[in-house]
Structure formats: structure tokens, C-alpha cells
Amino acid sequence: MATRSDTPTRHYDEKLETILKCAAKIFAEKGFHSTSIRDISRATGMSLAGLYYYFRTKEELLFLIQERCILTLLQRWETVNPDEDARVRVRLFAENHLGFFLHNMHEMKVMAHEDESLTGKFQEQMLVLKRRYVKILMDLIGEVQGRESGRVIDIRAATFALFGMMNWIYTWYHPKRDLPLPQLIEQMLRIYFFGLLKGGESAEPWFTAEAAERDDVTFSLWRNLPD
Amino acid sequence: MATRSDTPTRHYDEKLETILKCAAKIFAEKGFHSTSIRDISRATGMSLAGLYYYFRTKEELLFLIQERCILTLLQRWETVNPDEDARVRVRLFAENHLGFFLHNMHEMKVMAHEDESLTGKFQEQMLVLKRRYVKILMDLIGEVQGRESGRVIDIRAATFALFGMMNWIYTWYHPKRDLPLPQLIEQMLRIYFFGLLKGGESAEPWFTAEAAERDDVTFSLWRNLPD
Amino acid sequence: MATRSDTPTRHYDEKLETILKCAAKIFAEKGFHSTSIRDISRATGMSLAGLYYYFRTKEELLFLIQERCILTLLQRWETVNPDEDARVRVRLFAENHLGFFLHNMHEMKVMAHEDESLTGKFQEQMLVLKRRYVKILMDLIGEVQGRESGRVIDIRAATFALFGMMNWIYTWYHPKRDLPLPQLIEQMLRIYFFGLLKGGESAEPWFTAEAAERDDVTFSLWRNLPD
């Protein structure tokens, strides 16, 4: 028995962790509705009934997975310096999003794909969090746009265009076949900022300077969902 | 194609049409696995057993919906003049895709979202068609890239970036709140070609000249899946 | 195949009949909550899922049993001549109740014992019917009391005293050990009208005259729930 202070929920938390990771994987592979609690029981090695000690319904299990994702994303964003140039902040947002996405592909696929599988209170609660998250990017895009041109680009469309580019990744990305993470991020941002046609040549100082200082170590932060 | 008038399959075709439209709507709204054949029976007004005259399994029903989507997309593409400038052809591809997407949102959502709900033979068959469709865009992007810059942009990433931008639409687009179809297409292409930063000011002749000649009539072709 | 007119629901009705009878028996023996649909499936020889063609939930099954009971009781009461002396009408009410009770002991036990097993809409609907039924007797008791004595007896208490005497029967009555139906009714009414002390000697004309004319044939009407 370890010191009394840190034990009580220790075991519980670890088990829950395992279950969430495991469930996320299966949800990602088979889809939420095609996954039975029995599948999760099998994969975790726990008994069917035993699982229900950790969540009340299958839907709550899905919610827990999604909630931890978005809470982590939001929390990580807090660490970004708000005095940075708006374009740089968009870049950092995307790096945050994609970095987490690629290191927690299962969870993020579940978040992107099983969006509508939540109902009632769970759905509402996730909606609030997701709206908060989307608003961050939307405001940033607005800032960037405000400075440029004659406001020809619709902010909503521009925002979701970026989310679309990023979130679609789970449908096609294969680590072995495709670009490694940092390059992938680089490419996506180039296309998004400068377009397919000019993206190749782009080397604006604000875009490259920052990135040079960072390396893959940055992303190691994402390696496991609960850091 | 036989004479349209008196074929014995006429009745069959019309009913099947209704069923497919109806099923696509429900699949889009509730998801494939959460939709029961009973839901479709209720929505179509047909008896449960009666439906099975038109398809052998629920999965075949999903396949039929998806197959007709992609076949129409491929078939429409055939009409595009291959002598056109590559950039223009990318633009036409996107217009084709988005135009169809927005006029048949249910079917396209089903195609995008229930990608992995098919298994076995059905999955394989769709994969072949989808690969054919993706290859068209990927080749076009390659062509465009070949001419530009020093080939810095990864072709796969660039291709799926565009697909992501477009296919993600079903998660956020509300006709009443967002840009009307032609403008939406315009914006997406601007961002994709010229980037968020330069997209606003872009007015390159090849980009605008063509578009001016077309108008919404183009898209009326898409109004109903089976034209 | 019989004449077209009476067939369509014929088969359905007969099967439902069987199921209701069967379920009433098991509910009576094991109690509603201890009876599983699988028990009923076993007893009827139908498949588990097949049963659900005839009712939507286990609770509806209970409701159907109870509803048919009380509707029959109410309907039978309609045939009683309202010009009869109030005391005689009380007697006829009791005969109706007990006669039906003893010939459909399972259903009546379910009705008496599983009163509170219904919830929501089902409960409300039964409450309405039961109140209607109780009111009949309560009004009769009121009429009888109005004429007699100085109104010393509380109407509600008197009404439910009679119901209690009658409904308690399912807890102790054994056809082989106890009085046959007509005598049982006789005894209960004697006690209720004249009391334990005077009941034995009572031979008031209004009480005996009527009864002499009736015999067991009366009760044969009750032999099966759906007459």
C-alpha cells in the first residue's frame, strides 16, 4: 500500500484511462454504433458488467472520450502568447490542432466522425466546447482578414475550409506512406495561407522564422492524450 | 438506353428512385447503423417485407446510394473538355463536385460519412470507383504543380486538402446562413489557389474569365440526382 | 381459406387471445416483475421476438390484460336493471364481481395484485376505468345508506370493506377445499349485509327471493373472459 494521500482514486483513474484509450481505438475502427460494449469488454479484458463501474452508458463513454480531446486542445491553446502576430497565431492554432490530431488519431477521428452520435445533454455540452474552440480560430481569421484586402473572403467559409483540410486527414493519412508530421503541417499551412499556386515559393519571414526554431520536440507533447 | 415509354421495369425504377432518395435522407440524418429498415418502411409508406423486393440487404441499399452518386460524378466529368488549361480543369472539377454536393447534400453526406460502413464486395467496388475519381483530381494537381515552382508541394496532401475543404461542408453549411452556392465555390477555390492572404485580391484572367460566362444555370443540372 | 370478410384479423386476434390468457396465468403465479418475456415465450411456444408483434412492451401486455378485465366487468354491469332495489343492486354488483373473479382468477389476481405495476399513461388509463367501477358501488352503498339508519357508516370505508372482502379471495381460495361459487357469494353477502352475528339467520325476502331464481347457469357466462 503506497502513501495514503495519492492512492484512493489512483487505481480508478488508471483503469478509466485504459478503457478510454481502448474504446477510442475501437470506435475509430468500427464506428460508435457498430461497436458493442462486448467488443470493449473483450478488448480491455474486463467483464461486461465491470465496465459499467466506469461509465453509466455507452454514450457517456463516447462523451468522455470527446470531452477529454477538446479540453486538452483548449487547455493547450491557453499557453500561446496572445501578443503574437495574428497570422502566426493561426499557424500555431493549426500546429496545435494537427499535432494533437496526428498523435491521437483514434480520439480525433472519433471526435470528427462521431460528432452526431451524441444526443441530449451530452450533445449540448460538447456543442458548447466545440463552439468555443471554433470561435478561437474564427476570430483569428477575422483578425487576419481585417488587415488584408477588401474583406472579400467570408470568415465562416474560410474557417471551416481550414478545419475541413485538417479534419479530413483521418480519411486518407497513412504514416508510412505520407509526409511526416512536421512537413504535413507545413504543406497544409502553405496551401491555406498562400494557395496551391504560390505556396511552393512562399518564404515570407513571419512564416518561416518561427517554425525554424521549433522542431519535432514540440509535438512530443502530444504523444499521449493525458499529458 | 431503351425507349423510355413502355419498359416493364418502369414502375420498378420509379419506386426504387423513391426508396433511394428516402433512404439517403434518413441515412444522412441518423446515420447508417442507427437507421433501421423499419425507419425506411415508415418513411416510404411501404411494408417492411415489401422493401426487400428492391434490395437484398440493408448494406446493398447503402451501396446503391453511394454508387449512383459517384457514377453521376464520373459521368458528368466526361463532358469536360480535356484541352482546357489544367488550372481551369481543377476549377471545373471542384465546381462539378461542389455543385453536385450542394444539390444532393443527403447523398453526399452519406457518401462522405458512411464510407466505412460498406464491407466486402461492396466496399471493394466503391473503392475502385472512388480511386478512379480521386485519381482524376490528383493527376490534375500534378499537372498544375509540374508547371509551377520547384515541386515543393506534396501531391497527395494537396489533393486531399482540397477534398477535405469540400467534403467537410456537410458538417457546417446552412443554406440560410451561409453564402449561396456560386459564391461558396468561388471562395473555396480562391483560398485553395491563391491562399487566404492573397485570395482576396486575386483576379487572374484564367480564373475569372471562364467563370463569368457561367451562371447558376450550370448548377441546375444537379438539382436532382437522377437527371 | 374462409370467407374473405372475417379473416384479416382473425388469426391475429386468436393468437393475441392465447398470449393474454397465458401471460395472465404466469403473471398470477410468479408476479409481473418476476415474469420474464422469455417465460411467456416458453409458455406460449412462440419465439421471444415474435411476441413483440402483439404488444410493444411488457407493461403494455399487463395493461391489455387488466383493461380487458375491467372493460368486461363494466360492460356486464350495463345489463343490470337500474330500477331494482338498491340493496338488490349491491347484491347483483357483488355477484357480477365475484362471479367474474372466480371464473377468471388469474386475470383478477393480476388486476388486484399488479395494480401498481403500471406506470405513466397505462396507469392513468386504468385509474380512470377503476374509478368508474368503484364509483358504481360507492353510489349504490350511498343509496342504501341514505335510506337506513342515521348515516353512521362512512361510505368510502363501507365500499372498500366490500371490495376488500371480495378481492382478498385470491390469497386464500382453493376451489377444492372451499365453498363452491354460489355459496361463497351467499356467505360474503350475508356477512356484509347482516353481519357475522345475524348473518346466519337472515332470510329477508328481498335477499332470498331473487337468488332463488338464479342458479349456477348465471355464472357460466363468466367462464371465459371474452364472451
Next chain:
Amino acid sequence: MATRSDTPTRHYDEKLETILKCAAKIFAEKGFHSTSIRDISRATGMSLAGLYYYFRTKEELLFLIQERCILTLLQRWETVNPDEDARVRVRLFAENHLGFFLHNMHEMKVMAHEDESLTGKFQEQMLVLKRRYVKILMDLIGEVQGRESGRVIDIRAATFALFGMMNWIYTWYHPKRDLPLPQLIEQMLRIYFFGLLKGGESAEPWFTAEAAERDDVTFSLWRNLPD
């Protein structure tokens, strides 16, 4: 019986008391089979596993409740003077029964309603006690009948008629709406002894004299099951 003061089972007894009271309430409200041990855990504030220190199975818990009821009833009966007139003793029996019933409605409802929820040894043991209790009243009725008339009234029927009147109370009695306890007992006995028709005017000396001497204080004895 050990000295009341310091026995090590003191704490046990108090806790058990609480549990039994609590369980009786829930059993009465939701029914035995619909009540889960978790419900009782919640209501008592004890942990699920903790409860099992006080009883071995859920059925034993039910048994304990019922056993204490009937033991108390039997024990109280011991105090009645056997030299009293038989009719008076019937009256005292009913007063005992109803007094206890109304002051411990939950327990009595459980006893009346969950009669058949016990099985095996528990059932047998309760049957013995109940038979002993019933026999007391049945013998009394026999005594009363033996003296009167020509034995026209069946003893079993007469006995259970009285039990039925009394035990049915839990289905309809509302303290606020209905007669207070002493009057209710009065009415029931009047009906039972003299009948609905003559009950109102009855004022036989043996019936009223005794009662005048008692008042509600009698019943205060019953206020809590464990006196």
C-alpha cells in the same frame, strides 16, 4: 435476554433497525422485485457491500421485515385476557391487527403484498407463523359461531372476509382523507359484526362498553414497530 446496556450487538441492532425500516418503506413503495439493493444503499447512505453485513440475501431482508411484523402481532396478542367473551376477543384481535397495520403501514403492506415473494425455507417459516396467526382468529370466529344460529356461516370464509376487509386497507386508505384510526376500526367491526344494514344502529352493550374504556392511547403502543 441480556442486560440491555452494553452488549456488543447494540450498534448492530440499531443499524439493522434503520435498514429494516428503510427497506420496508421502499419495498412498500416500489415493490420487492422492483427494488434493488442499490436503492436501499442509496436510501440508507450505506455502501452496497456494507449492507451485506446485516443480511445474507435480499430475500432474507424481506423475511426479516415480515417476521418482525408477525412476531410483534403474535406477541401483542398474548397480552389479551382469554377469559373475555369471544365476540370481545374478536374485536380485540381486529383492534390489534388494524392498530398495528395503520401505525406500520409500510411493513404491513410488505407483509400483505409480498406474501409470495418469499421462497424456500423463508416461505415455509413465514407460513408457519401466519398459519398460527390466522388460526387464532379462525378459532375465535368458530367460538362465536358455535354459540349463534345453526352454523350457517362457513368459518374459513368468515375469517378471511375479515382479513380481507382489513388487509385491503393499504390499497385505498389516506390518513388525510379518510376516517381517523379509532373510527375506522369501529366502522369495520360494525359492518363485520352487524352488517351494513344494521351496523348503523347497533349499540349492543358488549360491543360499546369495552371500547369506551379505551382510547387512542392504546394505539400509541404501535407507533413504532420495535417497541
Next chain:
DNA sequence: GATGAATGAGCGTTCATTCAT
């Protein structure tokens, strides 16, 4: 062509109960 009636398999969930601590 169309349907009423039926079914085997499987689902999410709850239950009374246990046991190491």
C-alpha cells in the same frame, strides 16, 4: 409485387452478490 407474421442473434443495461482490503 406486396405483406403479415415470425425468428435467431445480439444489443445496452441492471441485478444480486462477492471479495480483497
Next chain:
DNA sequence: CATGAATGAACGCTCATTCAT
């Protein structure tokens, strides 16, 4: 004494599918 964690068995119910008519 008391509890957190776990489990096998069973529950009510729904599903895609079939088949005689």
C-alpha cells in the same frame, strides 16, 4: 465494520431478414 471494484447471469427489447400467401 465497511467499502471499492468486480462479475455471471439475466433482462427487456430491437434488428435485419425470411417466407407463405
